Amino acid sequence: MKHGLTTAIAALVIAAGATGCTSGGEDGAPRSGTQRLATAKACADATYTWLNVSRRTVLTDMTGTHYDKGDKVSTVDAKEVARYTRSVSTRGAAVPGKRLIRDLARHQRTGLAGDGVTMLDDTGRTTKYVKKAASGEQTAKASGRYVVARAVDLVEGDVRYSCAPEAGKGPRAAGSGHVMTWDPTTEMIIVRCGEKLEKSLSQGAREAARLGCREGDPARA
Numbered sequence: 001m002k003h004g005l006t007t008a009i010a011a012l013v014i015a016a017g018a019t020g021c022t023s024g025g026e027d028g029a030p031r032s033g034t035q036r037l038a039t040a041k042a043c044a045d046a047t048y049t050w051l052n053v054s055r056r057t058v059l060t061d062m063t064g065t066h067y068d069k070g071d072k073v074s075t076v077d078a079k080e081v082a083r084y085t086r087s088v089s090t091r092g093a094a095v096p097g098k099r100l101i102r103d104l105a106r107h108q109r110t111g112l113a114g115d116g117v118t119m120l121d122d123t124g125r126t127t128k129y130v131k132k133a134a135s136g137e138q139t140a141k142a143s144g145r146y147v148v149a150r151a152v153d154l155v156e157g158d159v160r161y162s163c164a165p166e167a168g169k170g171p172r173a174a175g176s177g178h179v180m181t182w183d184p185t186t187e188m189i190i191v192r193c194g195e196k197l198e199k200s201l202s203q204g205a206r207e208a209a210r211l212g213c214r215e216g217d218p219a220r221a
Helices: 033-042 097-108 119-123 203-212
Strands: 002-007 047-067 072-074 087-092 137-139 144-163 173-182 185-192
Touching: 047 097, 047 203, 072 144, 087 097, 097 144, 097 173, 144 203, 185 203
Parallel strands: 002 185
Antiparallel strands: 047 144, 072 137, 087 173, 144 173, 144 185
16 A cells, blocks of 8 residues: 655655446455356456546545644544445446456556555455554644644546457447545645645645634635
8 A cells, every 4th residue: 555645844745326236245246156257258358438537535534633842743643534435336237346446447547446456455445544554744843733634535437338248149248337446545644734835735635724724724724
């Protein structure tokens, strides 16, 4: 999993659905093993068309509190404010959810949680923070209110797909679906409310300042 630290002080980044009949789970395939095998063969040469694809930054964890000069300010202190679960729903010909997520990742030209490639697959199906995961920290350069937060970019879209017939015979099976997942990069955010935000800061940092700082604080100006 990738992580980045965004601070309002230095603007620094440190590397660290469709309705109707839905699939039987995130993998988007039928429950039956026989059906699963037949679907895998039928959809080996599937073609995908993505519609209404969106990408937006959301805060998953955030806390605002007072720190004295010299204190360690860490994103470990951020408390969960929202939890997202990746999901795949399909109607018509079923295909494995990982295949749909992987094609959405190809469409977005980035890795996505649940694509079967990124390390994020090992951390569960939600954005819940794992305490042993990486975090961001800095030393408070002045006493005052700070906001620590974590953010991810949610990615979702509708898909239409067409599967090649088994053994090249018969009509092409068709289906549609909806995917919701996120970019595997987690943004670690530290905002000092007593300082005006730099223009180059991310959307996540600005949202943390808007929600976590108080009215009248320079960071909210």
